[in-house]
Amino acid sequence: VIKMIGAEGVPDMDTAIDKKLRKADCYASFYLSEKEDGSNHLTKAQETPWRADTEYPIWNSMRRMKCKHDSKKKLFMVIELWDYDGMSKDDKVGISIIDITDLKRDTVITGDVKLFKNVKPMKVDGKEVPCKVSFMILSKNKFPTKKTIFLIRHGESKWNEAEHKLKKGGVIGGVSAMVGGKDHPLNHIGINQALSLNKRWKDTKEGKTIETKWGPEPTKEDIDLFGKAEIIYSSPLTRAFQTCLLSLYGHPTLTTMGVTLKRQLREVKNQFGFDTLGVALGEKITERVHSCLAEEVAEKKEELKELTPKIAKDLTEIKVDINDTATWWWDTGKNKMTDISSRLEDLFYGLALTPEENIICVGHSLFFRNLVRKFLGNKSELATSEFGKALKAHKLGNGACMMVKMDFESDDVKDWCITSAKLMFGSEIRLTRKDSQRLLEGVQREERRKSRLLSEKKMKEEVPEGEGKDSIE
16 A cells, blocks of 8 residues: 655746746656566556645555565556646656665655656756655555445535525625635534534434434444544535534544544535635644634624633644645636546545544535545445435535445445445435425335335245145135
């Protein structure tokens, strides 16, 4: 199992007038070889996602590489750096070939990158900066193949609030709020939705029953697994990160381990999605999260009585791993379906090739809906059920939590699948009244069909042996 960490000193590759936009949109393509020049491929080349406009791309991408290797021969890691170009053919940046035959596992390995012809090295103060790439080979290569992932959608944001105003005819207020800002934080309603989810999972942990409106009822084991989640990931967008802290306040993992930001969990960028544009990097993201929260509390004291000064203070002490958000982590252009699919696969490689069995991910409605569509498929019993169809067609509600069971048994990401899905702690899908009625009627039809089949099966089992059609006649 390989963890492709990142690169440094990647030279400018573009010709934009803006110096910042000249920087490479770098990704790595890598494979294993038995030849020092990398001429033979023992494995299919794997690729990281590209990172926009940076000399220091961070990928932290996990991949499994299987091959038949003659132990008497040396083994080389071949890493090619490329500059992504959405309008034309991608450009080669350079190549690094590292002998990994006797290298230690679980340690960072750094290799020099030989730049391709006509690629000029990066310079700082007139001095050339060497281009390098780093990765790690994990000693552990077997991980749990059955995992439970809890998906939490953020509470209502100021962007969502503006959308509601537009729908109700408040054109001026709605448009100005949507166009006039980026990375919108939670409003007071969204903060209370996150606090409500926090209360509900704690209540169920204590034995209180909360009715599930749609889909299968969560079991006690499902509820226990939520409390036992070993790691928590969050989108770096403010509304999701705030929801993560508020909804999981008091969770043992958040308290002891903290939260890891994961750029793959950011929202899907559409044509006019200003709310998907970030404004902060690295540790500044956390500062923004708390300052926006404090501003909303100061403005809406009466509505936010549940968010006590103690909770607000405790949240500032939560450990935050900035992970891959130190460089530009958001998208400026509309996401293509191939972009979304690639991001989902990169995220799930990272979840599959780790020891944690129970994971919490806090993110966004469109990204989660695409996740369900990609990994639920169309043929399973869940996919063809009314509940499964609703999950693929509609968004999770604000502040909702859904549990999905994943099967990572195959080495091929195309075979990975959701085997079970449940709405947790009274969470709901975002439905219109008409859609809600249609789903209810569909679920009732399925229950009647299952009841009929069960009854017929029971009748057949009760018929004594030898009492067939002939004996009755």
